[in-house]
Amino acid sequence: MxxxxxxxxxxxxxxxxxxxxxxxxxxxxxxxxxxxxxxxxxxxxxxxxxxxxxxxxxxxxxxxxxxxxxxxxxxxxxxxxxxxxxxxxxxxxxxxxxxxxxxxxxxxxxxxxxxxxxxxxxxxxxxxxxxxxxxxxxxxxxxxxYNTGSDDFLDSKAYPQLRVCCQDEQFEYWSKPGVFGWDKVDKGSAYLIEHLDNFLMTLPEPPRNALDLGCGYGYLSLNISSLGIPVTATDNNAAALLACERNFERYPLQGKVVPASCAEGISEKFDLILCNPPFHAGFSVDGDLTDRFLKAAHDRLSSRGVACFVTNLHIPLERKAAACFHQAECIAANGNFKLVRLTHKT
CATH class of the missing domain: 3.40.50.150 (Vaccinia Virus protein VP39)
Structure with missing residues (x-):
């Protein structure tokens, strides 16, 4: 466009x-x-x-x-x-x-x-x-x-600096301007974590590894640390990668942060994929972004694994996922978000 x-x-x-x-x-x-x-x-x-x-x-x-x-x-x-x-x-x-x-x-x-x-x-x-x-x-x-000595600088909210932006009962989250939703806990991501057990109950055994697809500052990654499995977090935004790395350093998480757009260049397969996909590109709504995240999840999900997506209610994720997953099931919804479980198994 x-x-x-x-x-x-x-x-x-x-x-x-x-x-x-x-x-x-x-x-x-x-x-x-x-x-x-x-x-x-x-x-x-x-x-x-x-x-x-x-x-x-x-x-x-x-x-x-x-x-x-x-x-x-x-x-x-x-x-x-x-x-x-x-x-x-x-x-x-x-x-x-x-x-x-x-x-x-x-x-x-x-x-x-x-x-x-x-x-x-x-x-x-x-x-x-x-x-x-x-x-x-x-x-x-x-x-x-013309004003070589001017001090009328614009307020950038100390843009380069990471800082504790929010917290909950489990973690303090470091973030900064430039990260999507940088100064709050995203309600959709919190909703996914609240229902994580409902996603995992279909697995024949506990997951061996996890992929946080579009990790932001790392909220989803930190909140699955209790599973005790290695986590790969990936994002295409430099600010998000810096914030996620800081949060990984602060807490006992087996993890690595990889710069990648929709997991491009990552070859590993994962038993658990977590994703709160963006649907805005710049100033416009971009439906193709959802398709790209779904394809990435399809390519990186193991045959026994489960992909856990949270999206706004109006995103037709189940219909879009039908092209590449055997099962796409909405397992919960509230007034704003829905949780969709995706698997390769029939």
Whole structure:
């Protein structure tokens, strides 16, 4: 699906000649641009990083960690705004630091995504800038770094820092902005753990290992630690991977954290798969995401195993799962979520 906001920036990326930094995130998975040797790309999505590398770009994967970039070292920074405000504020602040005097930052986004507010705040930081309405409610913003000594930095909620974000009777959960639902216990995931025994009762014997598919900060992984089995946690988001690793370090869990999009590159089979799949890609709802998570679960589930999914009630998971699983059964539902048990057994 073409992104109207990114389409405003694509010509700037193609034509860049000075030293340019392109900050790319999940909105851009459909982007197909020929590599430009003047451009360095930093992304926080492992799938986008791998795609860009395959295309020949100078690409880096991190949680938007620009700390190794010297001050005043880029001529241009290009960024299609992300979904979360702390991420956008963090990257505007870092772009200001990394740009040479009179260097430019180009932003694009929709009015509903906060682009006009970002422009107003960032112009105070940079000292100069212009905005123009590009198409429908999409805006293109250019910022010029004139205030080299400005301290009007945007509030990024201390974006780079992991912190205890929430807790329950069992665990303190470390997380940070940039992780989906970073500052709370997800109600769907808690509902799955509440009914975990109902998933496991169909297994002929206890599971030998587990996969947390789309792990976030690791809530599901931590809450099956009582099973005493090795857990592989995987996510495509750099912030989630950092948070999950911290939580694994803090508690006695046999586990490893693997950067992967929908378990791509993982060959092991698992007796237990846990998944609270996202159904948003960037700013839009993406039904294909559910299909990808179902295929990953199918490919990684052992013949004797069970996959435990929790989704919003409106997601037709059972119908979608029928194409690749012998059994797809809703075992519980409340007003918001449903739990679906998937097996290869008839």
């Amino acid at each position: 073409s992104d109207t906001a990114f389409n405003q920036l694509a010509p700037l990326i193609r034509q860049a000649s000075g030293k340019t930094l392109w900050l790319a995130d999940e909105n851009l998975l459909s982007a197909r641009l020929s590599p430009n040797p003047a451009v360095t790309v930093i992304t926080n999505r492992i799938d986008l990083y791998q795609q860009l590398q395959q295309q020949g770009w100078q690409a880096q994967f991190s949680d938007y960690d620009l700390s190794e970039i010297p001050d005043q070292s880029f001529d241009t920074v290009i960024y299609r705004v992300s979904k979360e405000k702390p991420v956008v504020h963090h990257l505007i602040n870092e772009a200001f630091r990394c740009l040479k005097p009179e260097g430019q930052m180009f932003l694009s986004g929709d009015k509903s995504e906060g682009i006009k507010s970002y422009f107003s705040k960032a112009r105070k930081l940079f000292g100069g800038g212009e905005s123009s309405k590009a198409e429908k409610d999409t805006w293109l913003v250019s910022l010029a770094k």
